[in-house]
Amino acid sequence: MMLNFMDKIGDWNPQLLREIKGRLKVFPVAIACITSLVGQLILFLYQLREIPGEKYQMSGNYCRIGETYKQQINEIYPQINKLQQQLSILGKSKNYDASAIQSLTQQIDQLKTQERNINNILYNQHxxxxxxxxxxxxxxxxxxIFLSLTVIFVFTLLVAGTYLLINNLAQEENRGTLNFLRLSPQSETTILTGKMLGVPILIYLAVAVAIPFHLLSGRAANIAFSHILSFYVILAASCFFFYSAALLFGFLSRFFSGFQPWLGCGTVLIFLFVTMQFASSGPHLDHAAAWLRLFSPFDMTAYLFPNLFRRYNWQLLEQIQFFYLPVGKSLIGLLVLNLVNYGLWSYWVWHGLKRRFRNPNSTMLSKGQSYLLVTYLQLLLWGFTLQSTKNYYPFYPSGTSATAYSDLNYQVTQNFAYIVFFNLLLLFGLIAILSPHRQSVQDWARYRHQNISRRQGFWQNYLLQDLIWGEKSPALVTLAINLVIVTIPLVIWILVALSLKTNNNNSLDWLVNEVGRFKAILGVVxxxxxxxxxxTITQIMLMMKNSKRSVWGIGTVAAAMFLPPTFLGMLSLHPETYSTLWLLSSFPWAGLEYATTTTVFVAxxxxxxxLVLLNLQLKRQIKIAGESATKALLATS
Known part of the structure; x- marks a missing residue:
């Protein structure tokens, strides 16, 4: 029967069968099961050591009679405070009654004696x-026990599983067997899915052995089964995303050699620790970076099990919105939000996986996919920005209570840094990913010369179509389109901001009084x-014949970005006085407030x-490369 089952697995996914045969051996399986069982026993006994016995203090949380004494103490404290206040008032009066003071003093002493007796019972008696x-x-x-196992499951599956997958890819690469997998008739999805299911199979086994104990402890703790099941769904989705990202990282980080597994799992470990701290301090997800927090399962886990971090303000998580849609109002809504976030980002990761698996030198994304990715990120950033959060006026006269309000402009200004940061990160990533190297551009230039007769109207122009969609053509037009996608929401907001209801007048001071809408749009340009x-600089550097052209490209762009503002700062050339210089630097926004419209136009x-001069130089390089390649081809023929 087992052989038939294995045959069925082999028919469905040969790669999974290969991984299972290599890992499910008697000794490793026994070690995984024994480790899991011993860990469960230690966890049970560790908590059992605190079981109440004959020496359990009266002040303990589980002593019923102790609660009565605690209530008496809570009643005595206000009485003592009240009598001490009366005594203080009598002592300050000129014609005080000595007998009244003596009576109050006696009452206070009696209450304190009573308090000491109760404390003695609480803390000295069993x-x-x-x-x-x-x-x-x-x-x-x-x-x-249930919550401890929950946290152990998260760290074990995500950290250990990530390490095993990246390490397996590195070993396959070193042995040369990865190239055999690339040549196999199996699809990329079958091979990579087989690795995700098979490589960490001993981790799965150890967790599976602990799941009955996890369910038993959850039911004994009166935790709803729907919440437990929701946790398993979230954990499975997070594993799929992190394992997919681990495989992609393994394909992209071959130059790290043997260090790449530790780098990958270390990054996941740090991310989990940081997000666990965020989740324990408060589930504030009313900002544009909320989608990044959703990669961690801890926010949702803490929502399902509020005692995980001993916090009880999870109604804040229920207030999360997406384009004002109240997606956090119910457990189903939050569950769907997390699953959609995992699913869509996994979709993009798998695009890169499929392309890099068959051809390690290909780009992770095609130009067409980059347009969709940039659009998707804008939907995420602006969707989580536009939430009806409760804000409060910053300044109020003494004795006046602050009134809550919801202000779209205030939300945008508060999230502006997030929007800029993530878009810059994506845009620079696309420059690195989509910019082709010299050989690709050379092949494209030769191919373009052969197809120059196919040009028609503007939109049917073969060169334009190739620059927008072609894999080997320079990515400047593609980046320009992506920049338009990024800036459209921002420009629309700048144009309509003043017509929106503004409760916090200070939120638009910079746009109205300091910069102005017209100069703000010029700043976007x-x-x-x-x-x-x-x-363009990156593409010119990648046209070099030097083998280190990627390093030259990164270095040149980094110098162009950081050296001008660094020198301006070192020379104390502040934006208030030398706004033109700052407009020409990589941080034009610093000088935009202090420059006139004419100065901005000149900059x-x-x-x-x-930009025109750089593109002319690039065009000349591409022309020379294409002509030389064509001549070489004609000479050989």
């Missing part, structure tokens, strides 16, 4: 065994020009001139 609430203790005991200059013309 609780009677029949007064210990063992049922409540066992419930909390099982909850502790300056940003577009600067990014196009960086893209824009200067950047456009630099």
């Amino acid at each position: 609780c009677p065994l029949n007064q210990i609430d063992m049922q409540e203790w066992w419930r909390d005991h099982w909850e502790y 300056l940003f577009v020009c600067m990014m196009m200059i960086y893209a 824009l013309l200067g950047e456009l001139s630099v």
Whole structure:
């Protein structure tokens, strides 16, 4: 029967069968099962050591009679404070009554004596065994075990699984067997899925052995089964995403050699620790970076099991919105939000996986896919920005209560840094990913010369179509289109901001009084020009015959970005005085407030001139490369 089952697995996924045969051997399986069982036993016994007994203090949480004494203490404190206030008032009066003061003093002494006696009972006497609430203790005991296993599952599956997958790819690469997999008739999806299911199979086994104990402890702790099942769904989705990203990282980081598994799992470990701290401090997801927090399962886990971090303000997580849609109002809504976030980002990762698996030198994304990715990121950033969060006026006269309000403009200004940061990260990533190297451009230039007769109208122009969609053509037009996609929402907001309801007048001071809408739009154009200059410089560097052209490209762009503002800062050339110089640097926004509209126009013309000159140089290089390649081809024929 087992052989038939294995045959079925082999028919469905030969790669999975290969991984299973290599890992499911007697000794490793026994070690995984024994480790899991011993860990469960240690966890159970560790908590069992605190079971209440004959020496359990009266002040313990599970002593019923102790609660009565605690209530008495809570009643005595206000009485003492009240009598001390009366005594203070009598002592300050000129015609005080000595007998009244003596009476108050005696009452205070009596209450303090009573307080000491109760404290002595609470902290020096043991609780009677029949007064210990063992049922409540066992419930909390099982909850502790359940929550501990929950956190262990997350770290074990995500960190250990990531390490095993990246390490397996590195070993396959070193042995040369990865090239055999590339040549096999199996699809990329079958091979990579087989690795995701098979490589960490011993981790799966260890967790599977612990799942019955996890379910048992959860039910004993009166945790809803729907919440437990939701946690398993979220954990499975997070594993799929992190394992997919681990495989992609393994294909992209071959130059790290043996260090890449530690780098990959270390990054995941740090991410989980940081997001766990965020989740324990408060589930604030009313900002544009909320989608990044959703990669971690801890926010959702803490929502499902509020005692995980002993916080009870998870209604904040329920207030999360997406384009004002209240997606956090129900468990189903939050579950769908997390699954959609995992699913769509996994979709993009798998695009890169499929392309890099068959051809390690190909780009992770095609030009057409980059347009969709940039659009998707804008939907995420602006969707989580536009939430009806409650804000408060920053300044109020003494004695006046602050009134809550919701202000779209305030939300955008508060999230502006997130929007800029993630878009810059994506745009620079696309420059690195989509810019072709010398050989690809040379092949494209020769191919273009052969197809020059196919040109028709503007939109049917073969050269334009190739620059927009072609794999080997320079990516400048592609980057320009992506820049338009990035800036359209921002420009629309700048144009309509003043017509929107504004509760917080300070939120638009910079747009109305300091910069102005027209100069703000010019600033966006300056940003577009600067990014196009960086893209053109990168492409020119990649046209070099030097084998280190990628390093030259990164170094040149980094120098163009950081050296000008660094020198301006070192020379104390502040934006208030030398706004023109700052407009021509990589941080034009610093000088935009202090420059006149004419100055901004001049700076824009200067950047456009630099961009035109760089593109003329690039065009000349491509022409020479194409002509030389064509001549070499004709000479050989």
